[in-house]
Amino acid sequence: MILNRISGLVVVALGLLLILYIIPNHTEIDEFSTLAPSTLPYITASIALIMGLVQLIFPSGKAEFNPGPALRVGFYFLLSLAGLYMMNLIGFRIAAPLLILIVMILIGERRPLWLISGIIVMPLVMWYAVEVLLNWPLP
């Protein structure tokens, strides 16, 4: 129940942030419009806000949050972003196998054959298919 209340609180906070700061500062006013650019954003943010309040006061539904797995998900998220940053820096051909290597080692894969398929073969196949066959540049 406490988790449900917390989630309600988060939605309320998000709704307030949208309505009070983000929508007024990140939309423009246009004199020709029948529906102002900010109208639908305000409506949807208000609905979310009200539903967040309902959830805060009358919590309902399931909620289950385990910090352990969540931290690991966060870690893989950051690892992937780091991988993307490396791709931008040194290119797909080096960064992609590196990212896959780290991921596969971390989740405990040790068999050389599967490691080679995941780290060398698959990125190579993708690179070949996209860059050579489709003539589509990768980072």
Added chain:
Amino acid sequence: MKLRSIFAGIAAAFLLLAPVIGQAAEWSPKGSIVLQVGFGAGGSTDIMGRLVAARVEKETGWNMVVENKPGGGGVAMFSGLMRQKPDGLKLGLGVNVPILLNLALRGDKLPFKIDSFDYIGTILRGENAMVAKADAPFNNFKEFIAYAKKQGGVAVGFDAKPQQMIMAAVTKQSKAKFKMVTHKSGAEQIQSLLGGHVAVGCLAGAHIKYIESGDLKMIAVFNKSRHSYAPDTKTIIESGYPYYLDPYYYIAAPKGLPADVQATLAKAFDSAIHSDEVKKVLYNTLKAQPNNLGPEGTKKMLDDGVKDIKVLIDAGK
């Protein structure tokens, strides 16, 4: 040994021929030329870019790569393009209208100006027109204005902001009232026209086949000059409203392109644009003739465009 001498012979032959071939192209790219298209895969700009690039590749033997960089009608693509090296290997294909409009309305928020690029040329001019269903009770712009006044407001379809701005300027000058109904594309406007949901639409090419089939008729031309397929339809300038909309598909490169590179690229693209293959497709799809203004002409068109679009914005206010 023998094989080697054959290769040497072939190489020598090419060296002899080289000056002949070289006259056409003094500069030749080291690596692939990437043509970035400012729209998503599958749009008319994308198809145009892929066709022209394929033709350039066929004629020059350069390796051409087409890359889609959609976002803001080309704003995203040009923002990235301006930061590239001006080595002739990175080019961009965009449409002038959204770029001009963004420069005029929120130029301070854009990283680039017209001077941030060197220009290669244009592919064609889009044909903008106002059209109505064949049985509409008006036949030209004057009659349409009169009809709108009598009705006290008619629904007008549009799919690009400048069309809306032109109609705002017309409202101000004529006091006729329009209900401007926005659309996602020309095709959707035609759906609304045929279904009777709007009285007229502002279209940029999608209408031509319906004019030919007799389902729709021309009311006015929004371009500076009349259209080849409908020579009797007047421009709105001729009808007394001094505004126009000339969408050009143009190719640009980052600023600082060496003169010989620019000249070679301009020549290669000009030849591809005017090839029979590209001509035929442009005619079949858009009923348009290739229209290449060349490097200087493109720059001038954009410089004039910014001024004229500012006039248009003020006229509607």
Added chain:
Amino acid sequence: MFDLNVALAGLSDAFTLYNLLLVWFGVVLGQFVGAMPGTGPVMAMAIAIPFTFTLNPLPAIAFLIGVNKGGLVGGAIPAVLINTPGTPDAAATTLDGYPLTKKGKPEKATKMALYSSITGDAFSDVVLFTVSPLLAVVALKMGPLEIFALMVFAFSIISGLVGDSMAKGIASAALGLFCATVGLDPEASTPRFIFGIFELYDGLPLVSIALGMLAVAEILRRLSSMRGKITAAVELPRTQKKEDRRISWAEYWSCRYTMLRGSAIGTILGAIPGLDSSAAAFMSYATAKQTSKDPDSFGKGNIHGIAATEAANSSVSGANLIPLLTLGLPGNIAAALIISAFMIHGIQPGPLLFHEQGQLIYGLFGALMMANILNLITGQFGLRLWAKVIKAPESFIFSTALLLCIVGVYMATGGLTGVVIMFIFAIISYLMTAFGYSVIVFVIGFFLGERFELSLTQSLSVLDGNYALILDHPVALGLFALAIASAYWFGFRPMKKSKGKQQTAEETTS
């Protein structure tokens, strides 16, 4: 009107070995790119168009149709096998496809997807060649107000998917709708919420959201649960019973109404230009669930869930050709690409096409049938191959899938920005799932959002403050009434029921 000679000539144009090979090549290519997350038939067709220029019109268009139809089947494969939709259309297929795979019946699940996809496709092709002029006229009458009413109706049907908390469900839908407003507004074209990122001018990319929330979130979840112990991506029982590996006729037949309903929904939505096939899939799924005798079995591997979504999204592709062939209006991007293939060859799709190009039209019909049959045959072989793939260890499958998502979205959105957005929404999806907010409802809100706002704007412009004009639109009024009824039927009634159940359950336990 109907000329047998023209029809026969057209069909005999189509059934040549050359065309057969081209269509087959298209189908194989389509299934392949469809099965790669992020890439899809649209991208394959866009790349192929300059090459089709050298072909004659019929083979060129037959090839493109092959790619398109192959893609619809291909997209479902990874959706079913690893909970990663290959194309946004297949997003709803994960709902029951993946649970069935987890139960150790991946072949059953993929086969159901294949068969229902082919069924829906065949249905819409038949409609296309029998009553399309009629349907096209009806579709034309759908103006802004009617489309807006239809969007409201779609939202009301989706309320059947919100889950056990109405407040959370509505909040999810509202936030999904909010995310759809990122980018240029539909009327004034002013940028909204772009924070200086020019790629956001066109809105948050659909593939980034769909793959991020549905695929990458699942991949991250799986990666985080693997700690040293590597198993196959799907644990299959050592000896699979034969009936778990195939779809029996009885099973197929039991889904006939589900598939028929899905096909009808897909065909109707597909005939209206501008509506999206993923919306059709979700609407079909929600309807199938609510009309089922056992709605609780949905989401747990019910073959009806797969049948409903795949029949609906596949029938959209045939139906998209209805406005295309009769009026020259493309219903979606894939249809727009087919139109440009027509036009490159100097053929103008439109009101006169059936009349002027009768032979080509019947040739096209032949090509559609070939594509359908080849899809079935290629699919049969392809599925076996794909089902073997998931026997590989999950360390390999999920790290490869992660890379595929990155490459696919990079290609589809033209840069790394789209990929970063995908990862951000993966995290949002993870948190939403943890706190019981429906990701599916959020995604649908996002999918429908753009069209919702556009038709709302259009309606307001048309009405121009005079709301009494709504009375001139009986279809819109009817749809609004239906929306209210279905919101009650799908949304509130089951909620009450399940609450009642819960209460009795609590009473009995206490």
